Amino acid sequence: MKNVYIVGAGLSGLSAAIHAVVKNFNVQLYESSNLIGGRCRSFFDNKLGIEIDNGNHLVFSANENFYELCAIVGSVNKIDILPPDLNFFDIKENLYWNLDFRKINILKMFGETENLIPRTNLIHYLSILKFLFVNRQHTVSQIVGNSKIFKTFWDPLTLGVMNTSSNYASAKILSNVLKKTIFKGHNYCKIYQPKENWNDTIINPCINFLEKKGCDVKLKKRLKKLDVFDDFVSTLYFDDKNIKIKREDLVIMAIPPSNLKKLFPSIEVPTEYNSIVNVHFNIPKSLKKPFKKKIVGFINTSSHWLFLKKNHMSVTISDANSFNNFDSQEIANNIWKEICSYMKINIPIPEFQVVKEKKATVIQSPSNFNIVKRLTGLPKNLKISGDWTQSELPCTIEGSILSGKKSLIN
Numbered sequence: 001m002k003n004v005y006i007v008g009a010g011l012s013g014l015s016a017a018i019h020a021v022v023k024n025f026n027v028q029l030y031e032s033s034n035l036i037g038g039r040c041r042s043f044f045d046n047k048l049g050i051e052i053d054n055g056n057h058l059v060f061s062a063n064e065n066f067y068e069l070c071a072i073v074g075s076v077n078k079i080d081i082l083p084p085d086l087n088f089f090d091i092k093e094n095l096y097w098n099l100d101f102r103k104i105n106i107l108k109m110f111g112e113t114e115n116l117i118p119r120t121n122l123i124h125y126l127s128i129l130k131f132l133f134v135n136r137q138h139t140v141s142q143i144v145g146n147s148k149i150f151k152t153f154w155d156p157l158t159l160g161v162m163n164t165s166s167n168y169a170s171a172k173i174l175s176n177v178l179k180k181t182i183f184k185g186h187n188y189c190k191i192y193q194p195k196e197n198w199n200d201t202i203i204n205p206c207i208n209f210l211e212k213k214g215c216d217v218k219l220k221k222r223l224k225k226l227d228v229f230d231d232f233v234s235t236l237y238f239d240d241k242n243i244k245i246k247r248e249d250l251v252i253m254a255i256p257p258s259n260l261k262k263l264f265p266s267i268e269v270p271t272e273y274n275s276i277v278n279v280h281f282n283i284p285k286s287l288k289k290p291f292k293k294k295i296v297g298f299i300n301t302s303s304h305w306l307f308l309k310k311n312h313m314s315v316t317i318s319d320a321n322s323f324n325n326f327d328s329q330e331i332a333n334n335i336w337k338e339i340c341s342y343m344k345i346n347i348p349i350p351e352f353q354v355v356k357e358k359k360a361t362v363i364q365s366p367s368n369f370n371i372v373k374r375l376t377g378l379p380k381n382l383k384i385s386g387d388w389t390q391s392e393l394p395c396t397i398e399g400s401i402l403s404g405k406k407s408l409i410n
């Protein structure tokens with residue numbers, strides 16, 4: 001039986017472990033922290049008195065590897081499948097609209113202005129065709145920066161999908177996403193959300209599945225260094241033990257690039273990250289539930305997306321490095337004002353929690369994807385996994401899960 005040693009129990013490490021046990025390999029999974037799930041995790045927040053996710057992860061139905069993993073671990077029934085439409089609110093113009101992917105049909109849109117972003121016409125949407133002709137050096141702004149729907153569509157989409165400003169984001173990667181979603185039709189644009197939270201939908205089911213197969217995740221096990229002999233990993237060094245690795249064994253590094261670089265100082269990996277800030281609020285008693293709209297994109301605001309959940313409300317700010325040193329109270333006050341404008345309410349700020357993920361994703365620029373594409377010089381019995389290792393997909397749950405699966409393929 002082949003031995004597989006996996007370092008890192010985020011989604012990519014979990015995916016690698018699950019695909020390895022399905023192949024009947026002998027799997028050992030090591031995680032440096034005391035939590036499983038990495039950048040996609042849930043925790044009980046004492047201040048709010050509820051379990052929250054670190055961030056509001058949104059998954060499109062085009063993401064077949066996510067769905068496949070849920071099917072393997074038996075958690076498909078824990079996915080909330082939302083229709084393929086998004087609501088928007090422009091605070092400056094005081095405009096609301098609904099972008100329904102079922103109605104994005106070029107022929108039907110002639111004359112049907114109610115399905116369009118206010119003050120636009122069909123011609124403005126043809127900018128999508130430009131994404132069929134992009135190269136690896138283009139940024140999104142270079143392709144659609146002048147489009148009339150840049151601010152109301154391309155920029156929010158880019159920030160949401162790539163956590164990178166359109167001025168830096170790779171147009172090729174956005175083009176790949178469009179080809180898997182909007183270009184294929186509305187069935188690929190439904191929105192997956194967790195019914196409760198991400199631990200419940202994906203992390204715990206993965207852990208339970210692995211445990212049943214006799215693979216428990218070893219927590220608080222940080223890989224400090226490794227030995228390489230004759231181009232093969234020969235020893236892994238953890239705080240409390242060393243593990244001898246055979247040439248025929250497989251080592252999978254499912255860790256972020258900065259952590260990989262510590263183990264292999266000579267390799268070139270992306271070094272710049274963008275943060276994501278999430279502000280979670282308790283729902284004031286005076287607000288009516290359940291909310292009709294579950295996800296709303298905000299334009300001309302600090303907030304980018306508002307998620308209205310069963311027991312709390314949560315705002316995501318992407319590409320948020322400029323907020324890293326801001327006071328949390330100040331951020332929350334500002335965001336709450338924007339929510340009040342959207343809801344046309346005037347209610348004092350409820351209890352809140354601000355979660356700053358300073359290394360949410362690498363900056364998803366053409367140059368960073370090119371660095372990943374060129375990456376070589378790793379030992380022969382070692383594979384790397386992780387959202388950032390996929391040079392054709394954005395850094396997402398789908399990319400992580402696919403990377404874990406691919407690391408098991410020769």
Ligand SMILES: Cc1cc2nc3c(=O)[nH]c(=O)nc-3n(C[C@H](O)[C@H](O)[C@H](O)COP(=O)(O)OP(=O)(O)OC[C@H]3O[C@@H](n4cnc5c(N)ncnc54)[C@H](O)[C@@H]3O)c2cc1C
Pocket residue numbers: 007008009010011012013030031032033036037038039040054055056057058059221222223224254255256259276277278357359360361385386387388395396397398400
């Ligand atoms: C706030 C936020 C919002 C997001 N929103 C979305 C979204 O809407 N949609 C979407 O698809 N994606 C989203 N993402 C991205 C998504 O969460 C990530 O792409 C994915 O979780 C990355 O998983 P990973 O396994 O590749 O890496 P990680 O989750 O970073 O896992 C790596 C693991 O390795 C461990 N580790 C590191 N070094 C060592 C070591 N030396 N020894 C042992 N263990 C080690 C770490 O502790 C960690 O648990 C978001 C991310 C954040 C932070």
